[in-house]
Amino acid sequence: xxxxVAKLAKALKQxxxxxxxxxxxxxxxxxxxxNSFIEIVPSDAIKYEVDKESGYLMVDRPQKFSNYxxxxxxxxxxxxxxxxxxxxANEKTGRTNIVGDNDPLDICVLSEREVNCGNIIxxxxxxxxxxxxDGGEADDKIIAVLKDDQVYGDMTSIDQxxxxxxxxxxxxxxxxxxxxxxxxxxxxxxxxxxxxAKEVVRRSYLDYQENYGNADSLLAEALAGVLNEKV
Numbered sequence: 001x002x003x004x005v006a007k008l009a010k011a012l013k014q015x016x017x018x019x020x021x022x023x024x025x026x027x028x029x030x031x032x033x034x035n036s037f038i039e040i041v042p043s044d045a046i047k048y049e050v051d052k053e054s055g056y057l058m059v060d061r062p063q064k065f066s067n068y069x070x071x072x073x074x075x076x077x078x079x080x081x082x083x084x085x086x087x088x089a090n091e092k093t094g095r096t097n098i099v100g101d102n103d104p105l106d107i108c109v110l111s112e113r114e115v116n117c118g119n120i121i122x123x124x125x126x127x128x129x130x131x132x133x134d135g136g137e138a139d140d141k142i143i144a145v146l147k148d149d150q151v152y153g154d155m156t157s158i159d160q161x162x163x164x165x166x167x168x169x170x171x172x173x174x175x176x177x178x179x180x181x182x183x184x185x186x187x188x189x190x191x192x193x194x195x196x197a198k199e200v201v202r203r204s205y206l207d208y209q210e211n212y213g214n215a216d217s218l219l220a221e222a223l224a225g226v227l228n229e230k231v
Contacts, residue, residue: 006220008223009216009219009220009223012219017055018055019055019215020037020050020055020077021037021050021052021055021075021077021078021104022055022077022078022212022215023055023077023215024037024077024078024121025077025078026076026077026078026079026201026205027123030201030202030205031126031197031198031199031201031202031205032125032126032198033123033124033125033147034076034107034123034124034125034126034144034201035076035077035121035122035123035124036072036074036075036076036077036107036109036121036122036123036124036144037050037074037075037076037077037120037121037122038072038073038074038109038115038118038119038120038121038122039057039073039074039075039118039119040069040072040073040074040118041069041072041073041115041116041117041118042068042069042070042071042072042114042115043068043114043116044063044068044069044118045062045063045068046059046060046061046062046063047059047060047061047062047063048060048118050075057118057119063176064176064177065175065176067171067172067175067176068172069172070165070168070169070172071108071109071110071111071169072108072109072110072111072115072118072122072146073106073107073108073109074106074107074109074118074122075103075104075105075106075107076104076105076107076142076201076204077104078205078208078209078212078215079104079105079201079204079205079207079208080100080102080103080104080105080204080207080208080211080212081100081101081102081103081104081105081137081138081139081140081204081207082100082102082207082210082211083100083207083210084203084204084206084207085100085105085138085140085200085203085204085207086098086099086100086137086138087203088138088199088200088203089131089133089138089140092131092189092190092192092196093131093133093189093190097136098133098136098137098138099136099137099138100137100138100207101134101137101138101139103139104204104208105140105142105200105201105204106139106140106141106142107124107126107141107142107143107144108141108142108143108144108169109122109124109144109145109146110143110144110145110146110149110152110161110165111145111146111149111151111152112149112150112151112152113146113149113150122146122147123146123147124144124145124146124147125144125145125147125153125155125156126142126143126144126194126197126198126201127143127144127145127155127156127157127158127160127161127193127194127197128142128143128157128158128161128191128192128193128194128196128197129141129142129143129158129191129192129196129197129200130143130169130170130173130188130190130191130192131188131189131190131191131192132173132186132187132188132189133186133187133188133189134185134186135185135186136185140200141169141173142197142200142201143158143161143166143169143197144197145161156194157193157194158191158192158193158194158197159193166191170188170191173186173188174186174187174188
């Protein structure tokens, strides 16, 4: 029975597109090499976001100002910013009231090549991150480099990223909510290195596992239940 269920689960995965958050793997070699699902690229004048229910890209809002996302931006599949990520943010900031934002872990992927469309998977290497707190919620932004990129691909530390590139990304996140004074609730408390970024990835993966489990296992269990009922 288990073998038949496994075959059926595999057939379904071949027939249907995976949900970007739940169905795409974080990567076998995480946290050193991870998958990212890209929602926005620098040429986008619209902020796109994956609809959590359907998995389709949806229009979140038009970009408010002339500044634009300076890199590929999206999230790490099979991650969630919940208790373990929030605990780490509290530990590092000395606070006690930070909670998770209950979203997948955000990621910025650097490449010297122009990427002109989102809705893609990009394999990348975490080199650091921004500890961003948005309205009291942990909203870390992992900084990563595109695997095999000719300029950034060999970088393993945030110290190797040009400061002006980091400043541009940091400025975007501190100002993109400026309309109506929303940015007053946004702060970046730390810029951290690769090991800390990998710890955030580990914790977000653990948060996901504790909240959602393993998508393949859940599918197999559901199929087994259906087959058992028919038997």
